[in-house]
Amino acid sequence: MADSIAGKSYWHQNQRRIAPWIFLAPGVFMFAVYVIIPIFQSMEISLYDWDGIGEKTFIGIENYIELLDDEAFYTSLINNLLWLLFYMLAVPAGLFMSLFLNQTVFGIRLVKSLFFFPFVISQVVVGLVFAWFYDPTFGLLALIFKTFGFQPLAVLADERYVTYGIIFAGLWPQTAYCMILYLTGLNAVDPEQIEAGRLDGAKGWRMLWHVVLPQLRPATFIAVVVTVIGALRSFDLVSIMTDGGPYGSSRVLAYYMYEQALSEYGFRMGYGAAIAVVLFVIMMVYISGFLWSMYRQEREGR
Amino acid sequence: MFPTPIARARPSVRTIYMFGLPVSLFIWLIPLLAVMLTSIRSAGDIAAGNYWGWPQGIFLVENYMAVFQNSPIAAFILNSFKVTIPTVIGAVALSCLTGFALGVYRFKANLLIFFMFVAGNFVPFQILMVPVRDLTLKMGMYDTVTGLVLFHIAFQTGFCTLFMRNFIRALPKALIEAARVEGVSELRIFWFIVLPLMRPAIAALAVLIFTFIWNDYFWATVLVQGEHAMPVTAGLYSLNGQWIASWHLVSAGSIVAALPPVAMFFLLQRHFIAGLTLGAVK
Known part of the structure; x- marks a missing residue:
């Protein structure tokens, strides 16, 4: 017993x-x-010279030193910054779209889901569709240019515009994502505060800025987080639309790393890993911020 | 409600809105509509440069038949299902367990482990690429569906744990406490009390993960090489290279590839959005 x-x-x-x-x-x-x-x-x-199959050779921080002199690395880094900057447009764009759609008219549910559509389909499809949209001979953009009497622009073949063209394609699904986050947030906005604001004479912009936006903070937070991460992760569209070209001008770190480690340009695993570490460190800044804010929430929640 | 309901607006504003809504939707979806329209064009239309005008006859059946007959797209789609379904099951199952552990118990390492999952979920894929590819090669799973599935399960467990843990946190604690007083074992509490309550979270995650994995392109190119294990995203890209200027086929292929997640979204929309907007409202 x-x-x-x-x-x-x-x-x-x-x-x-x-x-x-x-x-x-x-x-x-x-x-x-x-x-x-x-x-x-x-x-x-990242501290080794390695082709992925044979022996690794320890070379210390030589990969990183090589990065400092690598034009392609700087191009990728600058493009990543451009991505970070312009991809952020998805957040306000998503907000305004959600304000536009936050109505109760006939069929609005279907309209909302159709607006959300681009996010559900694969980036491969998005990339193919936009590559085609930009085509200088028959793309819709070229057609529009011709209609107005301009010379069509070969967006994806022009070093000056290619990255913006790809970011624009990326904004399409990302805006839809932010829109849905804000639509959910708007659902939870306290109607009493809105009414109180109305009684105080707040309207339009002032109402949005002082009453609605503060209540949408959780939605804004998530929208910014997923957009930053999306910008730093951008790979699919670059790979589908341009393969990093022309002349490597649309590369981003994620794509350049892949190219160095796994493509016909040579299997430089160590060098690729060094690029990945740089990307990781940039990302870690944002991840730490996110964790910190979660940590504060957790402590308040107890 | 914000903005002011359109029903309360002036009639002129209402008219503009009712007109502007479909127009803006149309503009928003032009890229997709163009693909749909092109997927039913004839090869002659494409050759004649009729890309944006109304198609000369409808070649819906012919084009889609051609896509299935002239390309391994059916096999690619099958592969996508073979990758996606086990991943959904695996990641959801694992995260039910981890979410329960992190949501219900209080122990020192709790927050640390939780943050590990959250942080890992956000890292750039490239920092994992070389070692994961190497590991998959060493396990003899390179270029197989299994290798891809194992990685996806592991990676998605991060996001799923975040989701499940927060969901379980919001459940009434009293239920679990009452069961403990009754002397119900922890395993039975999980199985009989908590798991049934997790159904909505499971549904939301399943739909969301299905879409994520179906649309994955990066890992499909890193861990798979041959056509026999290639999912439809990577397959479509390689077909795009073969079908140069056959835009009617590329379009039809794109639509076929996009269909499963789209269908899933429309059937289970409520769950999908619940999953996606987790945390957007508190």
Whole structure:
């Protein structure tokens, strides 16, 4: 009897301590193997010269020194900054679209989901569609230019415009994403505060700025976070629309890294990893900010 | 409600709105409408440069038949399903467990582990690329559906855990406490009390992850090389290279590739948006 109590009671007394680890084990294991450990492995690989198959040669920080003199790296970095800057337009654009659509007229539900459509389809399709839209001989853009008597612009073949052209394509689904975040946020806006604002004579812009936007802060926060991450992750559209060209002028860090590590330009795993580490460090600035704000929320929530 | 309901606006404003809504929707969707229209054009239309005008006859059946007959797109789509469905099941299952552990129990490392999942979920893919490709090669799973699925499950567990944990946090604690007083074991609490309540979260995540994974292009190019395991996103891109100037086929292929997530979205819209907007309202 005493024996069985002792045997049983260990689990009984401690199960609330042990249980979380049993539940966590499979998920943490998978995540560690495929995500956490590889981050550190990449950092290590960035210190080697490695073609992915043969022996690794330790070269210290030489990959990083090479980066400092690499024109293509700077082009990619600047393009990433352009992405960060202009991709952000999705946030206000999404806000205004949500304000436009936050009505209760006939069929508005369907209209809202159709507006959201671009986000659901693959970026591969978005890229193909826009590559075609920009085509200088028969694309819609060229047609519009011709209608107004201008020389059609070869957006994707012109070093000056190519990155903006790709970002514009990226804005299409991203704006839809921000729109849906704001639509949900607008649903939760306190109607009493709106009425109170109206009684105080607040209208239009003033109402938006002083009453509505503060209440939309959680939506704005998420919209900014996903847009920043989307901008730094931009790879699909660049790969589909231009392959980084012309002459590498539309590369971004994510694409340049892939090109160095895995394409016909050579399997320079170490150099690629160094580029990835730079991208990771930039991203970490934003991730830390996000975690910090979550941490504050958690502490308030307790 | 903000902005002011249009019903309360002046009639002229109302008319402008009712007119502006469909027009703006049309402009917004021009790229897609163009693809749809092109997918039913004839090759002759394309050759004659009729890209934006009304098509000379409808070649819907011919074009879509041609896409399926002249290309391995059916196999690509099958591969996409083979990658997507196990990933959805795996990631949702794992995150039910992790979400429960992090949402219900209080222990020292709780927040640390939670933040690990959250941070990992946001890292750029490129920092994982070389080691994950290497690992997949070493396990003999390079160029297989299984290799792709395992990675996707692991990576999506990050986002899913964030979602599940917050969802479970919002459930009434009293239910679990009452069960504990009754002496119900922790495993049974999870299975019989919490899991049934998680159904809406499971549905939301399943739809969302399905779309994410279906639309993945990067990992499909990194972990897969041959056509036998290639998902439809990477497949479509390679077909685009073969079908130079056959825009009617590229368009039809694009639509076929986009259809499953679109169908999923329209059927389960409520869940999809619930999943996507998590955290947008508090």
